[in-house]
Amino acid sequence: MHVFAGYPLWVAALARWRPRPVQRRAWTPRVTAVLAVHDGAAHVRAKLEGLLALDYPAERLDIVVACDGCRDDTAACARALGDARIRVLEFAERRGKAACLNDAVAEARGEVLLMTDVRQRLEPDALRQLVANLGDAQVGAVGGQLRLFDAHTGFARGIDAYWRYETLIRAGESRSGSVIGVSGALYAMRRALFRPLPAGTVLDDVLVPMQVAAAGLRVVYEPAAVAWDGSSQQPREEQRRKIRTLAGNYQLVQLAPWLLLPWRNPLWFRFVSHKLLRLLAPWLLLALALSATLLATRHALFAATALGLLAALAAVVAGRLLPTLGGRQPVRLLTAFCYLNLFAAQALLAFARNRRLHLW
Incomplete structure (x- = not known):
């Protein structure tokens, strides 16, 4: 959040x-x-x-x-x-x-x-x-x-x-x-x-x-x-x-x-919040999905969370298969959110594998 x-x-x-x-x-x-x-x-x-x-x-x-x-x-x-x-x-x-x-x-x-x-x-x-x-x-x-x-x-x-x-x-x-x-x-x-x-x-x-x-x-x-x-x-x-x-x-x-380092970077809080935490977002979302699924039978809140995430993923998949549906605002926003977080997860692997990122 x-x-x-x-x-x-x-x-x-x-x-x-x-x-x-x-x-x-x-x-x-x-x-x-x-x-x-x-x-x-x-x-x-x-x-x-x-x-x-x-x-x-x-x-x-x-x-x-x-x-x-x-x-x-x-x-x-x-x-x-x-x-x-x-x-x-x-x-x-x-x-x-x-x-x-x-x-x-x-x-x-x-x-x-x-x-x-x-x-x-x-x-x-x-x-x-x-x-x-x-x-x-x-x-x-x-x-x-x-x-x-x-x-x-x-x-x-x-x-x-x-x-x-x-x-x-x-x-x-x-x-x-x-x-x-x-x-x-x-x-x-x-x-x-x-x-x-x-x-x-x-x-x-x-x-x-x-x-x-x-x-x-x-x-x-x-x-x-x-x-x-x-x-x-x-x-x-x-x-x-x-x-x-x-x-x-x-x-x-x-x-x-x-x-x-907060004592050297005057924009430390902004840098961490705007840049670094976004790199963690896909992994946190994955952890949320797994924990909500495992605990779905324990409490209605976990079940609702798991169903909500599943419904969002289903909407993205449906939007890719049906362009008319994909053009609707809620679906296209979910699609962009999904892909941007997927790219953020892939970025960690790209950095680990490719030390020549600077060659555009």
Whole structure:
């Protein structure tokens, strides 16, 4: 209950009764957009054109593209735009996103870093919306809103609903202090606060904000800064990405054990509640199902719990077999919940087996 309801309600209450508003101001610092890419030829031209077209003074924006062992024409496509504001770094060996970010930031000229991924489309005012938050001297990093489109199937609409639930939690965390993670598709930070990422880091969009918070500054969420991404229509499309992301949380604790120490991590309670306990959720649900089944004959409460879990599982299976049923809101929400917890369970196995998670 704490993971899925208690913590979100606590954050919402804190945001309402003890808000910490951000003192936004309009300013235009020098910004370097950082783009780490592996085999992104199909998207890189459109992405760079979108960055160059942002509603931001052209002379205050430059871009560093780091090609991570690309086997396609990513670098050539980036250079073909012929814009002096674009610098391309080519690395023959594939090392992972974190290594590319470290090298790209070392080449950055801007006071502010705009971190983004190659696939997502940004709204023209996204950068202005982000840097307005950095006008507050107490804010060190700010994340934008990732919105999903093209959700045709019941599963896709369920994932979209989950993501809207997630953004509500982030909004509450931001209004009451700091978020513990941002979307890698769109965030900005003060360059002076960037610390080189450990080799192989998967979740730079969690570790970087946590480092900013550890430095004593806030990490906030700006819903008006929007990046758009396509929806996964079926579980198989979402599976690989989600398992890798969830396994990255295990790796994060391995790379930065200080995150587990309340006296070193100022966002310890939020980190444990929002990230770590979600990894335990599928195992706790399994333990609940087994204990309720074994004790079903002892008390009506246990029997009702076992029947409720069985009915939920039956609804998910029926929704997969009957698309019309799967499109109904209760079923699609249950389906998304079921699959996301399944992916969380698989993430532990993925982390144990695959030490090369960073190779995206």
